[in-house]
Amino acid sequence: MIFSLIVDGLAVGSVYALVAVGLVMLVKSTGALNFAHGDFMMISTFVAYSLLVQLELPFWVAIVGALAFAAVLGMVAERLVIRKLMTGPMSGIIMGTLGMAYILQGIAKIVWTDDIFKFPEFFPGDFVKIGSASISPQSIGVIISAIIIITCLYLFLNLTKVGTGLRALTQNKTAATLMGIKVTKVYSLSWALGGILAAFAGILLAPALYLSTGMGGITFTGIIAAIIGGFGNMFGAIIGGYLLGILSSVIPVYIPTELQGIIPFVLLMLVLFIKPTGILGKKMVKKV
Amino acid sequence: MLKLNNITCSYGKVLALDDVSIHVEKGALVSILGANGAGKSSCLKAISRLLKLQAGQLLFQGNDITKSTPEQAVHNGIIQVPEGRMIFPDLTVTENLTMGAYCRKDKKEIQNDLEKMNSYFPILKDRRRQIASTLSGGEQQMLAIARGLMARPKILLLDEPSLGLAPVIVEDIFSFLLELKQAGTTILLVEQNAFMALQIADYAYVLETGKVTLEGQGKELLENERVRESYLGIKKSK
Numbered sequence: 377m378i379f380s381l382i383v384d385g386l387a388v389g390s391v392y393a394l395v396a397v398g399l400v401m402l403v404k405s406t407g408a409l410n411f412a413h414g415d416f417m418m419i420s421t422f423v424a425y426s427l428l429v430q431l432e433l434p435f436w437v438a439i440v441g442a443l444a445f446a447a448v449l450g451m452v453a454e455r456l457v458i459r460k461l462m463t464g465p466m467s468g469i470i471m472g473t474l475g476m477a478y479i480l481q482g483i484a485k486i487v488w489t490d491d492i493f494k495f496p497e498f499f500p501g502d503f504v505k506i507g508s509a510s511i512s513p514q515s516i517g518v519i520i521s522a523i524i525i526i527t528c529l530y531l532f533l534n535l536t537k538v539g540t541g542l543r544a545l546t547q548n549k550t551a552a553t554l555m556g557i558k559v560t561k562v563y564s565l566s567w568a569l570g571g572i573l574a575a576f577a578g579i580l581l582a583p584a585l586y587l588s589t590g591m592g593g594i595t596f597t598g599i600i601a602a603i604i605g606g607f608g609n610m611f612g613a614i615i616g617g618y619l620l621g622i623l624s625s626v627i628p629v630y631i632p633t634e635l636q637g638i639i640p641f642v643l644l645m646l647v648l649f650i651k652p653t654g655i656l657g658k659k660m661v662k663k664v
Numbered sequence: 665m666l667k668l669n670n671i672t673c674s675y676g677k678v679l680a681l682d683d684v685s686i687h688v689e690k691g692a693l694v695s696i697l698g699a700n701g702a703g704k705s706s707c708l709k710a711i712s713r714l715l716k717l718q719a720g721q722l723l724f725q726g727n728d729i730t731k732s733t734p735e736q737a738v739h740n741g742i743i744q745v746p747e748g749r750m751i752f753p754d755l756t757v758t759e760n761l762t763m764g765a766y767c768r769k770d771k772k773e774i775q776n777d778l779e780k781m782n783s784y785f786p787i788l789k790d791r792r793r794q795i796a797s798t799l800s801g802g803e804q805q806m807l808a809i810a811r812g813l814m815a816r817p818k819i820l821l822l823d824e825p826s827l828g829l830a831p832v833i834v835e836d837i838f839s840f841l842l843e844l845k846q847a848g849t850t851i852l853l854v855e856q857n858a859f860m861a862l863q864i865a866d867y868a869y870v871l872e873t874g875k876v877t878l879e880g881q882g883k884e885l886l887e888n889e890r891v892r893e894s895y896l897g898i899k900k901s902k
Contacts, residue, residue, distance in 0.1 A: 537766065544752045544763050551750035554712060556738030556767035556815070 380509040381626045387515035389621020390522030391581040395598030396605065396613035397526065398573035404546040404608060405566035408458050408469045412476035414595035416453075416571050418588075419480050420446040421578030422488050425495055425587055435498065442575050450571025451564050459563065477592060484589040495582035518580045525576050526614060529569070542566055600640045604647045606657025615655055619643070665690040665850055666711070666742075666819055671720035673710050680706040682874040683720070688819065688852050693845040695853045695861040695882065697895055698871035704854040705747055707871070708821045711852070712744045713737045725818070738767050741818030747827065747854075749808040753797035757788055760796050760807055764814030774814070781810040784840070802833035809837070819850040826857045838864055858895035862886045870895070 395413060402410050410416075424442035427433045433441070453476055461472045499517030503510040533539040545552040545562050553559055578591070585591065601620050605612025624639045647654065666688040673681040681703045688694045698704050709715040711722065713734045722730045724740055732740070752760050761781055765774045782789035785806045791799060796807060805825055812820055822841070826834040834857065842864050845851055855861035862868055865882035870891065878890065885891045892898040 537762070540755065540759055540763065541766060544755060544759075547752045547754055548750050550714070551746060551752065552763075553714065553734045554738070554744050554746060554750075555763050555811075556735045557763075558735050 377509065378626065379506070380511050381629065382622055383509075383511045383515050383519075385622035385625030386618060387518040387584065387621070388581075388625060389618035390519050391577045391617075392594075392597055392601045392620050393614045393617025394522055394525065394573050394577035394580070395594055396601035396617045397529065397610055398570045398577070399595075399598050400602050400608060400610050400613045401566060401573070402570045405542060406454070406458055406462055406563050407466075408462055408473060409466075409599070410570065411470065411473040411595055412453070412480060412592075413473075413570070413574055413598060414592035415477045415480040415484075416446060416449060417574040417578035417581075417594065418590075418592045419484050420449065420571070420575035421495070421582050421587060421591070422484055422589075424575070424579050425493060425582070426488075428496065429493075439579060442579060443572050446571035446575035447568040448571075450567035450569070450574075453571075454564050454567035458567065459560070477595070481589055481592060488589065490589060492586040492588040495585075495587045497583040498579075514583055518584070521576075521580055525573070529573070538562075538565065597640055600644050604644055604654055606654030609654070609656045609658075612654055612656035665725060666852070667721075667723040668707070668711070669721040669723065671707075671710060671722070672718045673706055673715050674718060679874055680715075681710065684871070684874070684876055686852075686869055686876070688850060689866075690850055691845075691848055692866045693841070693851045693853065693864055695855055695865035695868040696871055697855060697858045697861060697868060697885075697891075700856070701873075702871040703874040704871055705823055706874075708744055708746075708823050708852070708854055711737070711742060711821060735767070738815060741816070742821065743812045743815045743817035743819070744821040745808050745812040745823065745825065747823035749801075749804045751796045751799075751804050751807050751811070753795070755796055756793055757796055757799070757807060758792045760811050761788075761814050764811035765816075767815065777814055777816070781813065784813075785810055802829050802836075805829060805833075805837060809840070813844075817849065819852060820844070822851065822853045824854060824856060826855060826860065834860060858891065859886075862891075 395417065399410060399413050402408055420442045423445045424438045427441045428435065428438035457472045457476060458469070461468045497514050499513045501513040503512055504516065533543055541552065541557045542562050542565065544555070545557060545559060549559065597620060601616035602613045604619060605614065605616030620640055620643065623643055624636070627639055628636050668684060668686040671681050671684045684707065686696070686707065696704050696707055706715060710717060713732055713736070717730055721728060724742060729737065729740065752763060755763065758778070761778055762774070765777065768774055787803055788807060788810060791803065796804065799807060809825065825837050838860050841851060841853065853861055853865065862882045862885050868879065868882050868885050869876050870878040878885065878888070880888070
């Protein structure tokens with residue numbers, strides 16, 4: 377029993393990890409904590425749903441369509457909201473991205489109503505028996521997909537010129553400009569990638585959960601995962617995501633249902649109590 | 665090759681450059697001297713197009729580049745090695761070097777140039793897989809210069825390459841710059857270390873609070889009383 381709970385937790389954790397990695401990438405590249413990240417996810421997943429169920433298009437067309445939508449959404453958000461706000465104080469960015477979150481929720485409610493929808497499973501089939509535990513093929517599919525997506529992101533950032541340029545830009549903007557790296561192009565690219573990561577997360581999450589306009593709240597779970605892992609560290613975000621996923625799958629068995637919602641926050645406080653910078657976080661050096 | 669004609673720039677209300685004219689001939693090594701805040705770095709920022717001009721004109725190889733962007737400056741072959749080195753701390757040495765060639769498309773030649781940098785600075789070859797922040801100050805300066813050269817500069821702008829380095833290493837770096845010059849690279853060098861800069865310069869400008877107050881050949885300025893007193897710390901002997 378515990379084994380199948382852990383596998384389910386890993387599946388949910390994969391989604392948290394994708395959300396957290398996207399958030400961290402945006403913070404590192406443009407300094408913006410994207411409170412609309414979960415709503416990027418929500419609305420892109422609705423787009424996938426419409427293409428798949430309402431227009432009855434094949435799976436891959438729906439996925440590619442939703443990813444393309446998410447990429448464009450990310451770029452538009454960067455161009456219209458982030459680029460102006462990032463030169464100002466952090467509070468401006470917070471309110472700007474929160475504003476985007478409400479706008480996207482509003483649009484989604486108009487287009488798809490407040491109802492909940494059943495999203496078809498991508499990995500159907502019988503439960504796999506391992507010992508006494510039975511594991512859903514959906515969970516296994518989600519875990520493998522997430523690993524593939526994160527690996528692709530890692531390879532892109534480390535082995536391609538543009539990916540390395542993005543990392544260079546996050547480390548020293550002036551120097552990157554002096555290399556001839558077009559800063560605005562890279563910002564745009566990173567928000568397109570952020571959108572794509574969010575859309576992937578939503579498409580993997582939706583079959584396990586019902587699809588609704590309220591699912592954007594996952595932003596906060598993602599932020600908590602990122603902080604637990606050591607804010608600003610992508611590997612940390614992945615670890616934080618999986619840790620949160622497993623614990624919020626296993627612990628509810630032992631505690632009253634009403635307390636489920638506080639698991640992430642308790643874990644957050646525990647980790648920060650032991651290591652204030654998070655699991656992989658470096659010591660912050662404040663420059664005077 | 666590079667001409668700054670009567671350039672004026674400011675940060676907000678603070679005037680950084682006031683009617684400055686500087687010329688750099690092809691193949692020459694030109695130095696800009698001056699105290700902290702005299703406007704030396706602003707000059708290079710203006711040339712790299714990081715700083716907007718309020719008045720004046722920038723000419724590079726006969727073309728007006730006054731309105732071009734920082735990326736266009738790099739594409740034109742104007743490459744700056746910034747003050748404080750500004751290497752990418754979490755990238756490896758090799759990644760830092762390849763970033764220098766970001767605007768180039770000739771993959772084979774880039775590979776050759778990587779080899780060339782390794783022969784210029786063998787220490788960088790030994791450390792090629794290391795994260796750049798683990799290098800010593802001198803090694804970081806070598807990396808910053810090598811990264812600049814990876815762009816195949818038509819003119820190399822260097823901002824205080826001696827800053828914070830031990831005298832022995834400063835000498836290494838200056839003799840390397842001299843070699844570069846002799847190999848045909850055009851160099852514009854900004855320095856507080858006036859003695860070193862004047863020794864290798866063909867021509868030099870002295871900036872004081874945003875104005876050019878003195879200019880001449882490197883050797884001439886080394887003998888100039890005012891330069892000796894203000895920048896070399898040598899009192900006039902009776």
